[in-house]
Amino acid sequence: MKRYLILIIFLSISVSLTFGQTIKGTVTDALTHEALPGAMICNVDSSNTTSKAFAKTNTAGKFEISITGVRQLKFTMIGYTDKLMKLENLANSKGLSIVMEPSTLDLQPVIVTASREKQARREAPIAITQINATQIKDTKATALYQLLNKVAGVYMVNLGNEQHTMAIRQPITYNALYLYMEDGLPIRPTGIFNHNSLYEINMSGVKDIEVIKGPASSLYGSNSIGGAVNFITQGPPTGYAGDLSVQGDNYHYKRVDADGGFTSGKFGLYAGGYIAHQKDSWQDYSDFDKYSGNIKTTYDFDNDTKLTTEASYNNLDTQTPGSLDSAHFYNKSYGSNQRFTYRKVNALRASSRVDHKWDDKNSTFFTAFFRNNSTAQLPSYYISDVRDAGGNYLSSNGQVNDLKFQSYGLLTQHRSDFDFLHSRLIVGAYLDDSPSSYYAQFLDIQKDVANNYYTGFTNIGKYIDQYKIRLFNTAAYTQYEIKPAEALRIVMGLRYDRVHYNFDNGLPVGQTKYKQQETNNFNIVAPKLGLTYDLGSNSGFYANYSVGFQPPETTDLYSSRQQVSLKQATFDNYEIGGWFSAFDRKLYAEISLYDLEGHNEIINQLLSDNTTQNENAGATRHRGIEYSLTYAPVHELTFRFSGTNAKHTYIDYSEVATNYSTGQSYTINYNGKRMNNAPAWIANSELTYKPLYLPGFRIATEWQHIDKYYTNPANTKTYSGYDTYNLRLGYEFKQDVLKGAGVWFNVLNLTNKLYATTVTSNQYGDTYNAAPPRIYSLGISYSISKY
Missing domain, CATH: 2.170.130.10 (TonB-dependent receptor, plug domain)
Structure with missing residues (x-):
């Protein structure tokens, strides 16, 4: 009897430990090691057929729940693969560490x-x-x-x-x-x-x-x-984590990446970057060095207030070989016709953002930011030949220039949720004060005419442009969302922008076509109206109307090379689209149809000396369909296909040309013509295999297609486009002493295809931006982490 009593007491204690206790834990991203706020924690029955959500992780990715009567938990979050955990298998229920893998199948992240x-x-x-x-x-x-x-x-x-x-x-x-x-x-x-x-x-x-x-x-x-395009940067990991990788290729590209961070109490830090170096590559005169890094810190004052401070620095010093003529391109002669052009960039950005949650329905953020940027260059695309009326060569010239700016700005936004129609109001304001300076000096370019080779240059100190601009951009915007029905969401938006340029000319009167001082203002009220309708089962559709706005750039307004005055451009966008899943959510697809109509669109015009300037086209139209499909018939295999079919048309556009034999000007009308450099079909597809029998291994093949397109607005010249293939293999060690180590091998342009990434035409022929031949890239990495 005594033995049975002891057994009953033991079983009672075991049951109470498993089903009558509170557990805590943290949910993190498996790749970035960041905390995942808002992850759902569900009580799941043993057959995993029904589940009930009863908790969410907080802003730090933490949770604390009672597991009385709970046998199995499921952790879910949009954009991540669900994670199941049986409570009887818990070794340490006092501090769970739940690691969730980002899902490449989730269409709705x-x-x-x-x-x-x-x-x-x-x-x-x-x-x-x-x-x-x-x-x-x-x-x-x-x-x-x-x-x-x-x-x-x-x-x-x-x-x-x-x-x-x-x-x-x-x-x-x-x-x-x-x-x-x-x-x-x-x-x-x-x-x-x-x-x-x-x-x-x-x-x-x-x-x-x-x-x-x-x-x-x-x-x-x-x-x-x-x-x-918005780049979301890495934040501090939960606990600590670090990564180091080294890679190189068969054309002397070398790169080292390193990053790491930690979170301790309320404070978190992340720092990372890379150094890249290239010398004596496949293309002549294309050496470069880049140093890139960023740092981000977070401080949680409490559950409702958070401070995020970040800074980034990028330095690029590169040679610029220029494009190739058709003879050199098709002969795979990748030599440069000069050895002195370059681009040097220094870019520093910093910002500090405070997020505050007033209550469950109101939150605000306030961001202060700073930029400091310099781009100095001797550009190959400004080297031009001067010819007489008969097309005979006379001389060559170019320029060296430097554009610098600093920015001091503010961005603030407030969000309020209301019970009325489950509505949400967003209001915001933006201020950007960016004083800038620019100069361009004339270069006398020496040329070996017989060999079509530029041998050097002389800077005689003559300024083409020299000015300062006080650029001031102010904006206010609002967005209001309502849900008149459970499945229907309507979004209305409005933004006012004012862009103010205050130009101060550094060139004396008589040496410039511009005033010594002038101001230009551009502004617009841009509306947006859209809706989404959720059809259930991860399917639905959306529609929207929006307006785009493009003021002229400062270098177009005030450059001495610019021969025509520019107006601001506006665009009307009409769009519908949808998404759906099939085959038990193994297939996901998304589609969008758009009609984008441009008014006074600013486009490139090719001049007779083979350089370009910008000009307003009266009207343009861009129509197309975009589509993507992801299919995973089994867990190990994923197929993705993305594409767009589009038609870009001049509705109202003409150019003034000159007949060199007579010296007379005439007008060429391009109404109804296809816009140049506009492929009708662009596609990218990828097949990825990650076998279960070899965890950590992956192999992927990728196909890129660019369709034929016209290379001039008259639609008399074309480039055939290209198809290229890439292969990527990798292996990450999951256990034993090599856990955390990884190795990868990529082959870009697998078939060693000769192709150009873009081609332009002029009256003397075509120019090609040659793509790299087959590249083999090998890399190794090592990662550590602790939650």
């Missing part, structure tokens, strides 16, 4: 770019795509185009050494039609756009990338016409 606050993708009536931490980690990109080109409707053009341009709902263009942001802040001020400016991003410190396609001006302001 948590996003921040739609409203500057976290929300589900299905609540945003826009075309937006997220590149998550898993894709970033698996790709092992050496340049951002290798990531962004996975997004439907995006073609980021590789110009070498992290230089680039872009095509999102636009032809391949160098104009200010895109807004590039870091944690919701523009990395450059309005009016000082640079098509290369993503070399001012520390790739090593990026956690997620969000791409809005189409105008986002009602929330983010000017230049977000074709799209807005």
